[in-house]
Amino acid sequence: DTEVTQTPKHLVMGMTNKKSLKCEQHMGHRAMYWYKQKAKKPPELMFVYSYEKLSINESVPSRFSPECPNSSLLNLHLHALQPEDSALYLCASSPSILAGGSAGELFFGEGSRLTVL
Amino acid sequence: GNSVTQMEGPVTLSEEAFLTINCTYTATGYPSLFWYVQYPGEGLQLLLKATKADDKGSNKGFEATYRKETTSFHLEKGSVQVSDSAVYFCALTPYGGATNKLIFGTGTLLAVQP
Numbered sequence: 001d002t003e004v005t006q007t008p009k010h011l012v013m014g015m016t017n018k019k020s021l022k023c024e025q026h027m028g029h030r031a032m033y034w035y036k037q038k039a040k041k042p043p044e045l046m047f048v049y050s051y052e053k054l055s056i057n058e059s060v061p062s063r064f065s066p067e068c069p070n071s072s073l074l075n076l077h078l079h080a081l082q083p084e085d086s087a088l089y090l091c092a093s094s095p096s097i098l099a100g101g102s103a104g105e106l107f108f109g110e111g112s113r114l115t116v117l
Numbered sequence: 118g119n120s121v122t123q124m125e126g127p128v129t130l131s132e133e134a135f136l137t138i139n140c141t142y143t144a145t146g147y148p149s150l151f152w153y154v155q156y157p158g159e160g161l162q163l164l165l166k167a168t169k170a171d172d173k174g175s176n177k178g179f180e181a182t183y184r185k186e187t188t189s190f191h192l193e194k195g196s197v198q199v200s201d202s203a204v205y206f207c208a209l210t211p212y213g214g215a216t217n218k219l220i221f222g223t224g225t226l227l228a229v230q231p
Contacts, residue, residue: 004160042206042221043161056218090160103168104149104210104219108160 004109006091012115015081021112023074023091031055031097032074033106034066035090043090049074050097081116088113119144119211123222126204130197130229138192138205138225140181146212150174150183150190151219153206161206164192197229 004025013019023032031050035043048056049068063085065077074091092106124139142148152164152174165174170185179194190207207222 006160040224040226042224045218048218092160104151104166104208105163106161106219108162110158110160 004091004093004107006089006109006112008112009110010113010115012117013078013081014117015083017081018077018079020078021076021089021091021114023076023109024072025093025107026072027093027095027107028071029093029095029107030071031094032068033092033094034074034076035092035108037088037090037111039087047076048097055097078114081114083116086114086116119148119209119220121207121209121220121222123205123207123225126224126226128225128227130227132199132229132231133196134229136192136194136197136201136227138207138227140190140192140207140222142188142190142207142209144188144209144211147185148209148212150181151208151210152179152181152190152192153208153221155204155206155224157203164205197227199229199231202227202229 007022034046037043045058046060047066052068063080067075088111090111091109094106120143122141149168151166153161154164155161165176167174167183173182181190181192204224204226206224208219
């Protein structure tokens with residue numbers, strides 16, 4: 001199983017709503033990532049988890065709250081978002097966070113397309 | 118700092134044409150270099166990689182050679198198909214970096230017409 005599964009595929013929410021994006025992998029990977037991708041742009045790193053602990057937060061606003069309940073699951077909790085937060089949110093995983101033989105080899109999910117009204 | 122520069126798109130080709138997408142990088146030491154592909158409506162997939170100078174990465178008929186002297190990692194394919202239509206991202210991870218952090222180029226849209 002070499003898949004990263006993200007749900008939901010599409011989400012529409014108002015600025016006062018609370019919602020969550022979910023990501024799951026069963027490859028035994030110990031690093032998981034959230035990326036944000038705007039149209040016609042490259043993905044931008046948001047958060048990195050290593051062994052279920054937050055390792056990198058790229059100065060993301062607190063209205064985005066990540067959570068890693070176990071080594072297979074990664075959530076992104078959304079609250080009080082702005083219309084400019086509308087984007088494709090990509091989850092990825094890799095065997096390890098450390099540079100090494102498989103450095104840079106990330107497995108991406110298909111993404112959750114978020115629209116904030 | 119570390120950065121990746123890709124040729125502007127879109128690149129429009131006829132089926133069976135030869136493809137080159139240029140990529141150059143700025144980095145200290147010996148970064149690892151990657152090409153990722155994003156098909157319409159999907160996430161990114163690793164297409165190929167190279168970890169040291171003169172390495173050639175290859176997959177699905179695509180090739181790229183790590184050229185340290187020109188700091189380049191150009192993507193090539195001898196005969197493109199309609200199914201190759203996608204956005205292609207060149208990327209690097211810095212040498213000796215403490216974390217597995219990808220730095221992406223801006224992406225190049227390839228459209229192959231039958």
